Each structure stands twice: as structure tokens, then as C-alpha cells.
Amino acid sequence: MKTILEKNGANIRYKPVGQFEETRFEKIHNVIFSNSNQASIKVAEEIAALIRKKQEANKNCVLGLATGSSPIRVYEELVRMHKEDGLSFHNVITFNLDEYLPMEKDNRQSYWYFMHEHLFNHVDINPKNIHVPDGTVSSDKVIDYCISYDDKIKKNGGLDFQLLGIGRTGHVGFNEPGSHYNSGTRVITLDHITLVDAAPAFLGIDNVPRKAITMGIATVMSAKRIVLLGWGENKANILKKTIEGEISPQVPATYLQNHKNCTFVLDTGAGSQLTRNKTPWLVDESLEWTESLTSKAIVWLCDETNKSILSLTDKDYNDNGMSGLLTTEDSYDLNIKMFNKLQHTITGWPGGKPNADDSSRPERAEPARKRVIIFSPHPDDDVISMGGTFDRLIEQGHDVHVVYQTSGNIAVSDTDALRYAEISKRIGPTDEAQKIIDCIKDKSDSSFDSLEVRKLKGNIRRGESYAAVRYLGLEDSHVHFLDLPFYETGTIKKNNLSQKDIEIVKSIITEIKPHQIYAAGDLADPHGTHKVCLDAIFESLDRLKAESYMDDCWVWLYRGAWHEWDVDEIEMAVPMSPSQVLKKRYAIFCHQSQKDGVMFQGDDSREFWMRAEERNKNTAERYRALGLSHYAAMEAFVRYKF
Template sequence: MQTANHSKGTAGTIGQPITYEKIPTQIFADSKEASNAVAREIADLIRQKQNEGKPCVLGLATGSSPKTVYAILVRMHREEGLSFRNVISFNLDEYYQMEPDSIYSYHRFMKEQLFDHVDILKENYFIPDGTVPSSSLRDYCTSYENRINAVGGLDFQLLGIGGNGHIGFNEPGALINSRTRLITLDHSTRVAASMEFGGLHNVPRKAITLGVAPILNARRIVLLAWGERKASVIQRAVEGPVSELNPASYLQAHPDVSFVVDESAASELTRIKTPWAVDSVVWDNKMIKKAITHLSRTLSKPILKLTDKDYNDNGMSDLLAQYGSGYEININVFNQLQHTITGWPGGKPDADDTYRPERALPAKKRVLIFSPHPDDDIISMGGTFQRLVDQGHEVHVAYQTSGNIAVADDEALRFIDFVVDFNNGFGIDNEETNQLFLDAKNFLRHTKDSEIDTPEIRKVKGLLRRGEAKATCRFVGIPTSQAHFLNMPFYETGTVQKKPIGAEDIQIIENLIDEIKPHQIYAAGDFADPHGTHKVCWDAIEAALNRSKEKEYMKDCWVWLYRGAWAEWDIYEIEMAVPMSPDQVLKKRQGIFKHQSQKDGVVFQGEDSREFWQRAEERNRGTAHLYDELGLAEYEAMEAFVRWKF
């Protein structure tokens, strides 16, 4: 964990590092470690209040960020005897209009995540009522605040942060003295929630939220943020000016607040992004690559054109003092970047591999590509996938989940109609099958937005995506016998919210690795959302790898991590970059097109309205352009990888 020097200014005292941070910020290695620390603080406060014979008044948040905190508190209740009988809680917000038993409601979220699993008294937890008549809303919001004041105010307020800086549902433009009220949700907030709701059209436009003023009245505030998608808004809230355009920045005025973030969410903070600008650093190879590539990009100068003056003017004089010459440093970093580029991701046979990212031997490798969803393989590493096949390696793809929740109902209906018409057209009299499809069709036609797909519907949607994945494998050139559909159990809930990975999930991965005995493994390494499918899928792979690492064949297995269509590895992190020609970019696009259910209105589009092939091509071209800007060879596009080591 790293903790900031919390001076409110930018200049530290003598002997202290400079700090740009105006809010105390604790950085943990990952969200689990951070959540554990926060849960411990809440538990200690509850116990302290119990010893004093007083209630503990908590302000609670929803969303993905606090889920692990709640899970740890539930475990502490079960295993350590932590009682919640003296806890009084108030939630920040609720959608409007929203029935409390809806699968989308925060009432249901809190019950499922915390309240139903601990001994808190039912009359002691309060969540804004999303069904209050509009004529009574103003009085209701006033009474909600009055109820908090009546029990002495909030001892502790837990917060998340939106991508636009909102706290609670206080969107950009909210004033520091705002009270509890009905608000109109910002478009970006609704887009961010669209995954949980199965599409933007299902997301409510309004919500009830505790105002900024009552949030700031809490005696202690802790804000959580995980993943790189929160990095820029965290930097602005912590280091930027106080502004209504970023409501989280109001917390700079609070006397007892902490931001608790993981390394990814902290990545834009000055002490992380350019640590040499705030303090002395250890100039190891990774730090040198990070500094030189940053300097090159900042000055828009190729690496080999950087001068000693550039180093001195940008806070890196101690690097020069240590190594003597910017010229030698430039050449060293340039050569390292050059050595990451290869057209032979499986290793080049009969070649000196001293400076190549992959081994030459064995010349023909068994390769296992893990794809969290049925299209991540072709979207994220389609060019490399094709290269591996073309160069004669035995390539297997493991589709970890069915991907069924990402299929729109109309796509499923089209598929069902085809099956029914096919059976009728060829006189196939399978009454049970036809009835199954007809029941599914009837459900889809009359389902409500709040209803979870039936197991039969999920089966149909999963089969549709399986067929698309097989089509991609045929297109790339591997037999469908080398496509492995794992259908990991953690995913099969019918909702965006998944179960934690279990022993069965890990065993499925371990069995497949043991069966194939790969020389190379490729896996998704984008962990922006700690509760997202990619992260959970990687956790299962990592656990399986650690259980298998002593096996003889694993001693000759290298693991490469790719990233998704939304972001790429930082240039200093990349250890293998596979270039693509214009023709290869086009072929990758055609492979992505095999996933017809994911075109023309994807269910979980996110903030980016473009199709996946467009996102992937921009990312791949951006990586190639970055190498070009740094002074290396110019390519049409590149896919990038980082090696994971046991």
C-alpha cells in the first residue's frame, strides 16, 4: 500500500516529497486488499460503538465498488461474531420510479449483498423509496435527511465514484450545498448502468439521491475506486480544483476523508504516472523505460532525438547523473522496444532468439487461447491468432463463458424461428423440441424488463454464440474440435451479477490445461472492473496455473496476457508486439463479423457506440502509431502482449 503526503499545497517541506494530492489517498495492490482494509475499519467502528453503548450510523453505497467490502463484512459476521444489531444505515440513492423487489433496485441489491446475511434489525436500515408519488417527493426527501439527523448524523459514509465524478447521484453541476432530492441522471451515468439493465433504453432517467451537503456532514468519509476507467476522474478529484463539474472534488474540504483505490485507479496520479517529478526514484529498467517513453511522447520527439537538456528540463537529471549520458539511455530503451516487435508470436524457427520475445523451440507449439466471452479471441488478438495458425502451431481456443446475457432478445427470436421453421420444413416431428422453442419464444415476446431469462432462453442464446465462435475458428483455420466451450458455472446466473468463482470453475480450467499441456497460453489481462467477467476468468486461470505449476510440462509453458478492445498496455509494459499488414487487419475484421449477434446494436455497448471491429482497429492502429512516434518502424496495426510469470 502507498499513502500520500497529504499537504494541501504542491510543495513539500524540506526532506519531504512534493505532493499534488489534496485528499489523503491510499493505494493498494488490488481491490480485494483495499476492500479488506475498509471492511476492517467499518467493523472496528461498529465494535467501538457497541462498547460505548451507542448506535453506529453508517451511510452506505451501491454499485460494483463496495461489493467486496460487504462480502467481507458478511464473512466477519459469520466467522468472527461481528454483530450489526447496533447499526443504523442509510443508503445514498435509489432509481425513480423503481419497485423495491425489482432486480435493478438498490433495495434488492443491499438485501442480497448485506442485509439478508447479517443481524441488522429490519427497522434500522433505510433506502430511498423509488415509488413515492411525485407530489410527495419534496417532503419525503426532507424527512429522509431529518431521520439521519434524528439519530445523530452519519458516523461513516462509504462512497463510490462515477466516471463523471458523481458521488451518490450528485451529477456534474450539483452544488456543494445541495440537499436530498430527485435528480435527472446524466447521460454518461445511464450509459455506465446500461450493462446492468440490459440496454440503455431500460435505464431510468431519474433517481433520488442524498445531497452533497448531508454527505459532507458525515464525520468520516471513505471513497472507493477500482480500475483504470476511474483513473482520470480520481486524478481530477484528488489533484484538480474544486469544481461542480466534478462533485467528488468537494471532498477536498472534508476534515476526515480518505480515497481508497487500487493501483489501476491510481495510475493517473502524479506520484504514480511521473514519480520522478515528485520524489527520488529507483532507476531500475522498468522505471527508465516508463520515463523515457513518457518524455518522448510529452515532447513529441523520437527517443533517439532526446537530449541531455530534455532530461534536465523534465526532472530526470538524477537519471543522467547515474548513467552519464542520455544518448546511451536512448539507445538502450530504443533497442528494448525494437526487440518487442515480432511477426512470429510462436517463436521463429531456426533463429537466434536471444532478443526475441518468444523462444524458437519447440518450433511447433501447442497454444491455448483463453477467451472470456465467445468473441474476445478474435477481437483482442485476432491477428496473432491467425499468425499462430498460419505458422503451423496447434492452436486451441477455450471459450470460458457462454456469453448468453450479451444476446438481444430479437436475436434469440430469430434463431428460434429458424429452428422451428427448419423442423417443420423438413418434416422433423420432435414435439418436445418444438414445444421447448415455442415456450421460449412466448417468454421472449411477453417478458418484462425486470425478468431474468429462463434457463431455456439462456441455452438458446448460448447456442447462438457457440455457433458464431465455431464459425470464427473455421474462418481462422482450426478444426472445431480444438474449440473448447467451458461454460464456467460462475457465469450462469442470467444477470450481469455473477457468482464468485468456485472450485468447480478452477478445476475446469486446470483439467483443460492438463489435457493440452500447452507451450503457450494467452489470456485476457484487462482488469478494469474487478467484478467483470474478464477479471473473474483470469482469477480462475491464475488459480489453476498456480495449482499446476509444479507439473513437468508447465516448466516449458509461457503465459501471455492480451487486453480488450477498449484499452491497451502502456508502451513501457509491452513485451511482445505483433504487427499486422492492411490485409491482415481486414481479415481480422472479417473474423469479428462472424459474431453477428454482437453487431448492429450490442446489448452492452458501454459509452462507446462503435462496433467492436471499429474499436479494435483503432486500438491496434494506435499501438502501431505509438511505436512510429517513438521512432521505430511504421506498421499498419499492432497487437500487444505482456508476459505473466509465476
């Protein structure tokens, strides 16, 4: 008999079971929430309940803790419980999973610093009960140190609860591919993908330490209870491998399949590739065939059979777990409906075609000239993500405004900033230019940019933005820079969305009174800025929805350099000719500071213009493979109904 967590309405509760199997594909119990905030609160509630239970028994509570972006909201909720609900940490002993090597405690990239910033400095834990691997231990002492770390855990009664995240290599802690099931705490060399993922926090991959101290697989597996957090679409593929795949040292997280009390807590993006979500008809033949699920299934079936929509047969449906679709309609009718649905998403008139029948078009014909806001989280997302549509809207005479939500200053390298500062000094020597030069040259690896340097970097991004939109034919008066406060910390870590941020976004919407809003719906942004910017827009729209002009405002979501909408999700597809593809490329080229080794590369080493062109080409190719018209490239959008 083992114990699992199950979702029960809005709650999570323990439920003993004999043998757990969510579906025949899944080998680890998992709970999926609509968003990571809700999920994090539930996990924090479980930890708090365990702490209080131990207090009632006059025992210590030994927690294994993780770092990274995934557990931050859990720690925030624990801090809130301490301050508002009286949760005490006086009996809590903590052991962190890992630490970079070498790494000083006071370096803002250290996990010691992270844990104190997010949790320890805000609760009543005894400092003597805090254990974070020492990133300064010398090479001749590190083996003994690692052994002693495991011994301390055992002497304290073992881990009552272990909180985990998961890396894209499938690592837990820093147990990279190849880690042995019996491994204890040790030094490990980090995988290249792990280094790439850590690069933004270190302002470049060259600054990321190559080694780390990590709890081993055996140490993690010794915990009485394990909860692994997974947020966002960029974790979906590795989570599918972990939950549904075979146990393998090449995906170390799969070892958790053998733990008797382990739950993966996911949001919808992270769980999107699980079979029961991606292809639920393979799991449940009695499911309800909604319109959206039908569309998803038919596109999938075309991929599986390598056929166009109109070529699918009854046998194709029956042979691939989709016989339930044929109970009310035959394949011919299903195919025609899906073909027409996709055909009607294609338009060369993203602002609507004037004086035309718009009943089968994605956008309204009237008003013929629309006021349009293109929100861009960073100063280049507009041209990277929808440069062709941007160009088309201007050419077709719409009143287009581009709104850059953040300055993007942290994405400008010190090398670029120094070059601009030195050029400025040569043109007109000033004390301010020299101060900026000195600040950059004197900057250490762990120090923050000064305000003057941040302003220069922001102005570099502004200049590039003006160059790009002027190339597309937009007037300077239609370019707006919001410099939202949540972003202006000078570090990768941003502040939470504030009322001031929302009021700024609300104000620009109120000023322009748009008929169309375009916004970045790409929530796989590795440093979270897109999500905060989108939340600011959504909250502003919610507060403005009673205004009369909002009755005629439509919102279209685009995706950025990381992912594209699935074909079955697309509600507007804007074709681009070869010449427009080139025009978009040249507009992206105007963002010179983001070319040639950009600081926030993500998991793709290519430049943004290359990614964008391939993504747009692939979208067009998918439409062609489904039997529709063939274009050089397509930009895709989904409508958000507020």
C-alpha cells in the same frame, strides 16, 4: 487538527496530522492497495471497529451506505465478521445514498434489493433501522419526502461514517456534474455517461430509469467520516481529476477536498494516473531508477517533447525532472538501450521463428511447432483482441486451440434470441421452440431468462465462434467451450470463482500441455468477467507449476476492447498488414449478435471492430513516433511469469 487513515505495513490506522499532503499534487488523502480485495477487508475492519466502539458506549452507529460493484466485497467481509466473529448490527442504523426513480423495491435492479441481497438479509440489523430512498414515491410528494430523509439523518445524530463509490462523471451518490455544494437529498436527472455505465445491469440503456433520488453534496459532507472506494483502471482518470484537480461542480467528488476526515481507498489500477504513480520523477528526484521506471519515463519524455527516442538530448532529460537518469549514463546510451529494447519486442513470429537466433526475440525458436491455448473470456475476445496474432499462429503451423471460458449468453438480446427461435420453429416445429418463444415474449423487465432461453443464447454465441475461427482456418476439434459455472447465473451478477471453475480450467491445460498460453489481461472489463476468468487461469497455473510440461510454458496477456498496454509495458508486438487488418475485421463480423447496438457497449459507442482497429493502429503509430518501423497495425502482449 484532522484525522486521516494511513497505510502502515499491511494495516490501516488512524493518524492525527496538522496538514496532510501526500505530494504537492494531491488534495485528498488516499491509500493505494495492491488489490481491491485486500483494500475492502481493511475498510470493513474500520466499519466493524466503529460499530463495536459505539456498542461499548451504548450508542447507535449511523452508517451511510453505497451500492454498485465497488462496496460488494466490503459487505461480504462484514457478513463474514457477523457470522464468524460475532459482529452484531443491533445498534446500526443505515441510510443509503440513492435509488432509481421510479423503482419498485422487489425489482432486482433496485438498490433496496441490492442492499438486502448483499448485506441486510445476512446480519442482525433491525429492519426498522434500514433506510433506502423510496423509488415509488409520487412526483407530488417527492420534495417533502427528500426533506424528511435528511431530517431522519439529523434526528439520528448524523452520519458517523459514509461509504462512497465514484462514477466516471465524478458523481458521488447520484450527484451529477453541476450539483451544488449546498444541495440536500433531491431528485436528479442522470447524466448520459451514468446511464451508459448502468446499461449492462438493465440489459440495455433504454431500460435504465432517467431519474433518481440522491443524498445531496451537503448531506454527504455532513458525515463525520468519509471513505471513498475506487477500483480499476476505468476509474483512474476521474480519480486523478478528483484528487489533484480544482474543486468544481463539474466534478462533484472534488468537493470532498474540503472534508476534514476523508480517505480515498484505491487499488493500483485506480491510482495509476496519479502523478506520483504515472510520473513519479516529477514528485521525487531521489527515486530509484529501475529498468521498468526508466522505460516508462523515456516513453513519456518522447510524448512530452514530441521527439523520437534517438532524438532526445541531455537538456530534454534535465528540463523534465529526469536529471537523475543522467548521473550514470548520458542521453545517447539511454536512448540506444531503449530503442533496442522496443525494437526487440517486434516480431512477425508470435510462436517463435524456427531455426533463428532468438536471443533478441520475444519468443523462443524451439519447439518450432508449439501447442498453443488462446483463452477467451467471452466468445469473441479472441478475435477482437488478438485476431491478427491468432491468424499468424495458424498460418505458421502451430497446434492452436481456442478455449472459450464462458457462454456469453447474457450478451445476446431477446430480439436476437426470438429471431433464432422463430427460424427454428419454421424449419421444424417443436414444443421446445414454442416454449422458448413464449418465454421471451412473456418476459418482464425484471425477470430472469429461463434455462431454455439461456441455452439458446449460448448456442447463438457458439455458432458465431465456430464461424469466426473457421474463417481463420482453425478446425472445429480445436475449439473448446468451458461454460464456467460462476458465469451461469442468468444475470449480470456472477457467482464468485469456485473450485469447480478452477478444476475445469486446470483440466484443459492438463489435456493440451501448452507451450504458449494467451489470456485476457484486460481488467477494465465493465462487468468483471475478464478478471474472474484470469483469476481462474492464474490459480490453475499455480496448482500446475510443479508439472514438468509447465517448465516450457510461457503465458502472454493481451488486452481487449477497452484498453491497450502502454508502450513501455509491451514485451511482444505483432505487426499486421492491411490485408490482415481486414481479415481480423471479417472474423469479428462473424459475431453478429455483438454488432449494431451491442448490449454491453461500455463507454464507447463504436462497434468492437472499430475500437480494435483504432487501438491496433494507434499502437503502430506510437512505435513509429518513437522512431521505429511503421506498420499498419500492431497487437500487443505482456508476458506473465508464474
